[in-house]
Amino acid sequence: MELLVIFMIFVSFVFLCYLFRNKNGIPTNWPIVGMLFALLVNLHQVHVWLTEVLEKSDMNFLFKGPWLANMKMFITLDPANVHHIMSKNFTNYPKGTKFNEMFDVFGDGIVNVDSDMWMFQRKMAHTFISHPKFHPFLQDTVWEKVEKGLIPVLDHVSKQGLVIDLQDLFNRFTLDTICTLVTGCDLGSxxxxxxxxxxxxxxxxxxxxxxxxxxVPMRVWKFFRWLGVGSENKCKKAWEILDEFVYKCIAKKREEEKQKSMKPQVGVDLLTLYMDESQPINVTNVTSASDKFLRDTILSFFLAGRDTITTALSWFFYLLSKNPRVESKIREELSTMETVHDYQKLIYVHGALCEALRLYPPVAFEQKASIESDILPSGHQVDPNMQIIFNMYAMGRMKAIWGEDCYEFKPERWISEGGSIRHEPSYKFLAFNAGPRTCLGKNMAFFQMKAVVATIVRNYTFQAVEGHHVVPDVSLILRMKHGFMVKVYRSP
Ligand code: HEM
Incomplete structure (x- = not known):
C-alpha cells in the first residue's frame, strides 16, 4: 500500500513537471506554484538550464517561487548591472543575514560577514596575505608540496598503471597546501x-x-536543525570535527609561540601573523585575540582556498584533454623556460587558466540582498530585501559578452597582439568576484595553479578513461559530479 502511495506521488510529480515545463525556453510563472516545477525539473543541470534561460531573456531574469514561499530572485548577468551592484552601489548590496545563517558553520569569518566587521577583516586579511613574511612561506610551501607530494604520487600511479580521480588528487593537494599556509600544520592527505x-x-x-x-525553505531547515535530524545532524557532526581540528591547531600554535627562540623567521604562516601582537593591525585590538575569531578566520580561508583551486585545476585538465592543440602550445611555452620556477613568464598558461575559469568558474553562484529599492542600469526595479543572483557559469557562455565562439576553449582570447595578457574587466569576467569584495587570494591561486600545470604538463600525460561522463555537480562550487578519471603516463 505504502509503495503504491509513493508510486502515485512520483507519477503525479513527473506529470506536474511535464505540465509546467517551459515551452519557449523561459519558465512560465504559474499561479500558486510559480516557477518551482521548472526549477525542479532542471535542477540536475541547473547551470545549463540557467544559461539557456538567461540567453533568451537578455541576461536578466526574475525567478518567482511558489506563493508565500518568499522565493523571488532577480538573476542578472548584464555587466552594467554587475558593475552597479558590485561596485558603484556596493553598500546597498550586502550578502545579507540569510547568507550568514546558512553558512553558520563557518562562523563570522571574512567570507560570511558584512559591513564594519567585514571591512576590518578584509584589512587584516589583505595585510597578512601580502605580508613580506608570508610571501616566501607561500613559495616554499607550494613547491615543497609539488615536489614531495604531487610528483611522488603521480610517479607511483604511473608506474603501477592505476586509474585515479584527478579531482580527488587536486583536492588532496590543495587541502594540504591551504592547511599549511594558514595554520602551519600539514594534513598529509x-x-x-x-x-x-x-x-x-x-x-x-x-x-x-x-x-x-x-x-529548502528557511523555516523548515531551521526546524530540522533544532531537532538535530537528517542533514542538519550531519552538519552538527561536521561542525564538531572542524572545531576539534582547528582549535587543536590554534592551541599548538600558542604553545609553539611560547617556546619559540628569538631567532627571526624568514617565512611564516597566516595564523602566526594573526597571533602576532606586534603587527600594527592585530586581533587584540578588537576581539581580545579570541580563539573563536581565529577559528572562524581559519575556516574562512579553507572555504575560500580549497575547493576553488581543486575545481579550477580539474576543469583545466579536462579541457586540455579535449584540446590537444592547446596542450601542445603549453608544452612549447614551457620548453622556453629554463626552470618551472619561471612561472611568472607563462603568458599562454595564464591565458589558458583564465579561459578555463571563464567556462568553469569554481564559484558558480554569487548572491546579494538589497537593502533599499534601486533601479539597475538595465532599467529593472529592485525592491528592498530582494535576492540578487549572478550565475558565473552562464556569464562565461553569453554570446553578447564573449562573442559567437564563447563555447570554445581559446586561450588566445586572453592574449593581446603585443603578446601580453589582455585585461578583461571583472564585471565581465566574474570568476574572482568584482569590486571591494574581490578575491584576496587571486595571485596566490594563479601561483599555485601555474606551479601544478607547469610540473604536470612537463612531466606527465593524462589519458581520460573512455566512457566516463564528466559533468558539473549540483553544488555551490562547480565540482565534477563523478570526478575526472584518468590514467597517468610519465613523459619520456
Ligand atoms: C581559482 C581559485 C579561486 C577563485 C576562483 C576564487 C574566487 C573567489 C570569489 C568568487 C570570491 C567571492 C565569494 C563571495 O563573496 O561569496 C572570493 C572571495 C575570497 N577569496 Fe577567493 N578564489 C580563489 C582562490 C582563493 C585563495 C587560494 C584564497 C586564499 C586563501 C582566497 C581568498 C579569498 C578571500 C579571503 C575572499 C573573501 C573576500 C571578501 O569577502 O572580502 N581565494 N574568491
Missing amino acids: LSIDWPHVPFSNALDDAMEVILYRHI
Missing part, C-alpha cells in the same frame, strides 16, 4: 596510501548541507 581524512569529509559535508539549505 596527499600520499600514495590515499588516507581517509575526516577533516576533509567534514568540509564536504558542511558544504552539502549549505546547498540543501539554499533549496
Whole structure:
C-alpha cells in the first residue's frame, strides 16, 4: 500500500513537471506554484538550464517561487548591472543575514560577514596575505608540496598503471597546501596510501548541507536543525570535527609561540601573523585575540582556498584533454623556460587558466540582498530585501559578452597582439568576484595553479578513461559530479 502511495506521488510529480515545463525556453510563472516545477525539473543541470534561460531573456531574469514561499530572485548577468551592484552601489548590496545563517558553520569569518566587521577583516586579511613574511612561506610551501607530494604520487600511479580521480588528487593537494599556509600544520592527505581524512569529509559535508539549505525553505531547515535530524545532524557532526581540528591547531600554535627562540623567521604562516601582537593591525585590538575569531578566520580561508583551486585545476585538465592543440602550445611555452620556477613568464598558461575559469568558474553562484529599492542600469526595479543572483557559469557562455565562439576553449582570447595578457574587466569576467569584495587570494591561486600545470604538463600525460561522463555537480562550487578519471603516463 505504502509503495503504491509513493508510486502515485512520483507519477503525479513527473506529470506536474511535464505540465509546467517551459515551452519557449523561459519558465512560465504559474499561479500558486510559480516557477518551482521548472526549477525542479532542471535542477540536475541547473547551470545549463540557467544559461539557456538567461540567453533568451537578455541576461536578466526574475525567478518567482511558489506563493508565500518568499522565493523571488532577480538573476542578472548584464555587466552594467554587475558593475552597479558590485561596485558603484556596493553598500546597498550586502550578502545579507540569510547568507550568514546558512553558512553558520563557518562562523563570522571574512567570507560570511558584512559591513564594519567585514571591512576590518578584509584589512587584516589583505595585510597578512601580502605580508613580506608570508610571501616566501607561500613559495616554499607550494613547491615543497609539488615536489614531495604531487610528483611522488603521480610517479607511483604511473608506474603501477592505476586509474585515479584527478579531482580527488587536486583536492588532496590543495587541502594540504591551504592547511599549511594558514595554520602551519600539514594534513598529509596527499600520499600514495590515499588516507581517509575526516577533516576533509567534514568540509564536504558542511558544504552539502549549505546547498540543501539554499533549496529548502528557511523555516523548515531551521526546524530540522533544532531537532538535530537528517542533514542538519550531519552538519552538527561536521561542525564538531572542524572545531576539534582547528582549535587543536590554534592551541599548538600558542604553545609553539611560547617556546619559540628569538631567532627571526624568514617565512611564516597566516595564523602566526594573526597571533602576532606586534603587527600594527592585530586581533587584540578588537576581539581580545579570541580563539573563536581565529577559528572562524581559519575556516574562512579553507572555504575560500580549497575547493576553488581543486575545481579550477580539474576543469583545466579536462579541457586540455579535449584540446590537444592547446596542450601542445603549453608544452612549447614551457620548453622556453629554463626552470618551472619561471612561472611568472607563462603568458599562454595564464591565458589558458583564465579561459578555463571563464567556462568553469569554481564559484558558480554569487548572491546579494538589497537593502533599499534601486533601479539597475538595465532599467529593472529592485525592491528592498530582494535576492540578487549572478550565475558565473552562464556569464562565461553569453554570446553578447564573449562573442559567437564563447563555447570554445581559446586561450588566445586572453592574449593581446603585443603578446601580453589582455585585461578583461571583472564585471565581465566574474570568476574572482568584482569590486571591494574581490578575491584576496587571486595571485596566490594563479601561483599555485601555474606551479601544478607547469610540473604536470612537463612531466606527465593524462589519458581520460573512455566512457566516463564528466559533468558539473549540483553544488555551490562547480565540482565534477563523478570526478575526472584518468590514467597517468610519465613523459619520456
Ligand atoms: C581559482 C581559485 C579561486 C577563485 C576562483 C576564487 C574566487 C573567489 C570569489 C568568487 C570570491 C567571492 C565569494 C563571495 O563573496 O561569496 C572570493 C572571495 C575570497 N577569496 Fe577567493 N578564489 C580563489 C582562490 C582563493 C585563495 C587560494 C584564497 C586564499 C586563501 C582566497 C581568498 C579569498 C578571500 C579571503 C575572499 C573573501 C573576500 C571578501 O569577502 O572580502 N581565494 N574568491
